[in-house]
Amino acid sequence: MNLFRRFLCAASALLLSFGTAFAQDVALTSRDGSIRIDGTLLSYDGEFYRVDTVYGPLTLDGQGVTCEGPGCPDLDAYVAEITFSGTRRMADVLIPALIQAFSARNQLSLTREVIDDTHSTFVLSDVDRVRARFELRATTTSEGFADLIAEEADIALVLREPSKAEEAMAEASGSGNLVSGRRARVVALDGMVAIVSAGQPVKDLSLEQLAEVFSGDTSNWSAFGGADVPVILYTPPATAGLFEAFQDRVLRPYRKTMTEEGFRQSSLEELADSVAADSFAIGLTTLSEIGNADPIRISGSCGFEQAPSLGALKTEDYPLTLPLMMFTPARRLPLMARQFLDFTASSSADVVIRRAGFVDQAITTSDFDTQGDRLAHAITAVGPEVPLSELKRLVETLRDRDRLSTTFRFEAGTKLDVQSSENILRLAQALETGAFDGKTLLFTGFSDSAGPAGPNNALALKRARLVMGQVREAATAADFSRVQLYADAFGETLPMACDDTDWGRAVNRRVEVWVQ
Amino acid sequence: MGKTGSAIFGAFLLVCTVVKNVWADTVPLALPAPLPSVSASLPSLPQLQPVRFQPVRKALPAVQGHQLQAITAQQANISAFGISCDMKLNASAENDATIHVRISAPCDPNQTVVLEYEGLFADITLNMTGMADFQIPALANHNEFLVHFEQHLPERISIETPDLDEYVRVALGWGEEDAPRLSGEAPRHLPFERMTLGDGSGRVVQVISHHLDPDAQAGVIRLGMNVGVTKNNCGRTQSGSVVQTSPGLTQLRYDLKLAASSCDDVGRNLQLKNILQDLKLASN
Incomplete structure (x- = not known):
């Protein structure tokens, strides 16, 4: 029954248009024989079949079915083929280093087949045979998106979010919404x-x-x-x-x-x-x-x-951060590709990212004593809008806490930027693994100084609560009886940059997390 | 019996064998003189008894068959320079995290042996006395060397290099002639050494090594590969391996295959700047 349910559940959403003329080259039958689906095999990723049927393309869990027909793949000879395309900032150093580390971690031997300076294939093998081929094309961010939309790449390596034109092109070509769901991952900074x-x-x-x-x-x-x-x-x-x-x-x-x-x-x-x-x-x-x-x-x-x-x-305190992102297609990627994506968010990958000269997103702490410069700026900000009592409250609240490197910033209003969205997941994951068990996390909102201090402080508190709620929601497996989350706000009290420019105000609008 | 005694006894056996053969065939001692061109009357010769050589009757020591084989083998186990044929592989840790390796195979003069180290291979030609003596920059704290001979079992040796943590190194090994050349570029405050192991005609290992100076500024040593397209390597995939070691980090190791260059490009020099990861050095 379980297999049957899994079989039915695995039949996924319609991805391509109906009406394709096809030969019935595979027949997939559920293990108990009660369900049979005929169609043309579109792909097999080592785990799932993707079949074009009279109902449209369906994705079926390979463990729940048996395959008969001339189109059935050789399950023992499957090699995952994954193509990366995009910016040289990622393709030259970062992605090769991550593939090398991923290969070593999975005890696979690695051969890099170099076609030229911008085009290589990484062959990952175990003692028996080749398991995966990762093709890497160093192009540009725009070409990475174009290749992803045209299904010529499985993973786009990009330095920015897609433009409106790229979003529209993706929708029109059936590649789905590029900015919804978990299609973007920040790999490094x-x-x-x-x-x-x-x-x-x-x-x-x-x-x-x-x-x-x-x-x-x-x-x-x-x-x-x-x-x-x-x-x-x-x-x-x-x-x-x-x-x-x-x-x-x-x-x-x-x-x-x-x-x-x-x-x-x-x-x-x-x-x-x-x-x-x-x-x-x-x-x-x-x-x-x-x-x-x-x-x-x-x-x-x-x-x-x-x-x-x-x-x-x-911490995004520097105004010109550049998140290095991977965009994935709406379809399911081969198992090896999914494992690679998971690896890029692991602590093992953080070491590789640092070694390659980039900034990882591992959560680190700094104690209150290292905030001297910021407190000096805070003292200069004291005035009619920021009373000394508020500064004293800030010092008393944070003195015995450590600041997490995880900081949240906003594009506009309460919309988090892409790096901060990734930080939500990172912090949630840390909570789920019990990294903060027995501790309290204080989500502390700050604002810029444009406008009156009162509403700014209210907005800062709203943002702090919003972020705290999103973290709580994302940490589905966390045990919140072991960790306490609070929100507070100090408005304009602790500026990080001058408020006379847009970028300065953007740097100051933030939610910091302090742990005790 | 000592080696000199063995040699004398061997020579004695050889003489005995020759003498025995001469005796058995009763060959004449000299050819007759050519006949004179003018006929003359010859005096009558006296009746002579044919000469017979007597074999040496000295009794030989009793030697069993298997002992004879051992003696012969022992005799063959000496090089032309009178050195025992025994193969030896020695290694000692030197300053600068290098290892001094000595190969001795006196009975394999001028032969090419293959040194295997950290998955890299270098062809080393022994000199006329069957010796090779060279230094290798260490790529691991625990080092294992394997020397493959043409006609003998490989020799193995291990050695520790505790001061490797002061170095950043990249080694590139190639399996063919006219291999790509490892190149490095760095500012003056980041000096590095480049070493090549191997004869150049076969497998070579090229190493770039930088000594980490705690007082040095941060910087980058750029790494690249220069591929000269020749008639030896055109039209063929070139295979190599990379090993990179940095303090506190797991050794990085992978294989490389360079796509075949067209033979129309013979004489051209290709530069690959993005295949090897530059050495980025932070200041302390």
Whole structure:
């Protein structure tokens, strides 16, 4: 009965249109013989059959049925074929490193078949035979989405969420809604950074100044307090996701576009090497690819500065974080692909991610004593809107607690950004594994200082409760008798950035988690 | 009986064998002189008795068949330089997490042996006395070396290298001629060494090694491969293996296969910059 129910339950949603003319090349019969489905085998992923039937395409659990007919696959010779396509930021280093670690963890031997610098196939084998082939194509974020939508890739490697046009294309082609469900996973974090050589004395710029430099409006270092020498500009390939993201998040808010005057580099490695060798140069790259150059800190008019450190990226305190994401199709992926995806979210993968030069999402803690700079800023923020009593309450509440690296930020209103959505799942998973048993978690809301303090504090508390509720909802297997969750808010009390810019206000609108 | 005694006794047996053969065949001692061209009367010769050689009658020591075989084998177990043919493999840990390996196979002069280490293979040609002596940068704390000979069983040796934690290393081993060349680029404050093991005509192992300096700045050593397309490697898939070791991290090991280059591209040099993971070094 169980098998029969499993068999029926496994028959899944309609994925393709009706009316396809097909040959009846497989007959799948339930183990008790009561149900038989005829159709054309579309795929077998080592676990499930996908069959085109008179009812449309159905997905059937291989354990619940027997297969007869010329189209039946050889169950003992199945090799999972998985294609990755997308940004070189992930395909060059991160994904190969994760595949290598995944292979070693599963005691599979690995051979990388190199077709050229941008195209490889990883063959994973056990002592008996080949188990999986992971094809990796290093292209761009846009091509990754295009390949996913065209079903030419199983996993898209991307640096941004899909554009409206890509979402529409996916819907129209039957690839489903790209932004609903769990189709996006943040694998690791990176950051957009401007870099200069070790010999360049200017080491911090505001986002507005960065926009001026990369738009070509300012072309002399003296404008930023440096020597009276020209700025030599190095820019990433126009096809890179980084280029698009910088355009969206830094240039567009100041109504500027990337200048054509700079030296356009074919890769970020070349760009970093060129900048490191030229004292007049500035370049745009990612934190994982600064090479031997120095990263620029982002400064604000009120004196706040954010260095693109690993910690600041993990907490999203640095404003230009760049989540590295994998998008999956609406259909079920082969078992080996699903195992690989699960592996990328494991603590074993966190080590690999750090080793590859990226920022992992493992939850770490920092104690109250390390918050000195932030408290100094808090003291400067005290005024009519933020009374000293509120600052005292903050210190008394947080003094004996540690801050988790898991921080939640919002795109607009109460909509979490993609990195924070992933953080909900990470924190829920930690609760389910009992990582915080016997402790209390305080979800602490903060706001920007735009508008009156009272409503800001109310909104901060609303966000804290919202996040706490989402974590509780996601942690279905957690034992909440062993861990206590609370929400509180301190409004404008503890700013992380100046509130005179959009990005500064976005950094300040957040929910932090403090543990005791 | 000592080795010198064995040799003398062997020579004695050889002489006895020759003498015995001469005796048995009763061959004439010399050829007759050619006949004179002018006929003349010859004096009559006296009647002579045919000469007979007497065999040496000295009694030989009683030698059993199996003892004879052992003696012969022992005699063969000496090289042309008078060194015992016994094969030896020695290894000692040196400074800088390197291992000094000595191979001795005196009766296999000029032969090529295969050194197997951490899944990598290098062809080593022994010198005319059957010796090879070289240093290998360690890729593990516990090291096992296996030397494969053409006509003998392999020799194995293990050794520990406790100071490996001060090094970051990448080794690339190839199985064919004209193998891709491991390349590294780094700023001056991140010096590295490049070493090659093997004769170059067969399997080689190339290693890039960086000593971690606690006072050094952060930086990157970029790794790449230069593939020169030659008539030896064009049209063929090239197979290799990569081993990477970093302190505190599990050793990384995988195989590589490079797609065949067209033989129309002979003479070209291909650069692969994204196949090997650069060494990213954080400051302490």
